[in-house]
Each structure stands twice: as C-alpha cells, then as structure tokens.
Amino acid sequence: MNKQELTYELALQTGLTQTKSKEVIESLLDIITEQLRQGGEIRLTGFAVLSRWHQTQRLARNPKTGEPYMVSERFSVKLKPGKQLLEEINKPTTNNKSK
Template identity: 40%
Template sequence: MNKAEFITQIAGDMGTTFIAAKRFVESFQRTVTNALAEDDMIALHNFGCLYTRKQGERPVRNPKTGEPVTLVPRTTVRFKPGKLLLEAINKHK
C-alpha cells in the first residue's frame, strides 16, 4: 500500500474527503518526526511504540569493493508492536 492508497483508505474509514485525510496523515508524520527528533517515545495503546536507538561507530565492508569502512554513529527508529496488533495480524494466518 502506497501513501495515496493509505490516504484513500483513511478517508473512506473516516467518511471524509481525500484532502482532509491527507492533511491528517501529513500532520501525523510531522508530529511523529518532531517527537522522535527530540528523542521522545511515541506509545499508541494497543498498537505499538516508536522509539529511537543510538548506534555507535562500527566497522563494515563496502559490498561492491569489499573495502573495510567505518560507519559513523547514527540514530535509528525502532517499532515495537503492541499485543493487540500482533494478535490481529496473526489471526488471519
């Protein structure tokens, strides 16, 4: 599902226009991005948690040349699914 399909689905579920749903999705993206940039955790009850994790400097290899390179420290985003989300996606299998 791409972004336009996602927005269309939300618009249908909410009974609103595509434009209103698009504004909601873009606002949600900005809010999540700003919170994670400030190192806040986002916990959506029964859905899951988004949080940042620091990765230290580490040696890696360039897959094209095989040359060893050092990867600079960075921050990544992790998602931990909630219990109800896991139950919902595993119920259909």
C-alpha cells in the same frame, strides 16, 4: 501500501476528502517525527511503541566490493509491536483455494 493508498483508505473509512486525509496523515507524521527528534517516544497502546535509539560508529562492508568502511554514529528508530497488533496479524486467514 504507500502513502497515497493510505490516504485513499483513510478517506474511505472516515468520510473525509482525500485532501483532508492527506493533511491528517502529514500532520501525524510531523508530530511523530518531532517527538522522536526530541528524544521522546510514541506509545500507541495495543499497536506499537516507536522510540529513538543511538547507533554507534561501526565498521561495515560494501556488499558489492567487500571494501570495509566506517558507518558514522546516528540515531535510528525502533518499533516494538503491541500485543493486539501481534494477535491480529497472526490470526489464521481463511483460504478460499480448494485443496
């Protein structure tokens, strides 16, 4: 699912227009980005925790040429799924195909 599809689904489920849904999604992403930029974390109980972490400089290899190069230090984001999310995605699904 991409952002456009998410916007459409949000509009369907909430009764908002697609324009308003897009504004809500953009605002949510801006808030999350700013919180992580400032070093905070986002806790969505039962769903996930997003947190910023520091990656140190390290040696890597170009997959095409095998040449080594240094990857600069940077910040990245970790997503730790919540218990409810894990339970939901691991529920058995009904398969309509005949065996």
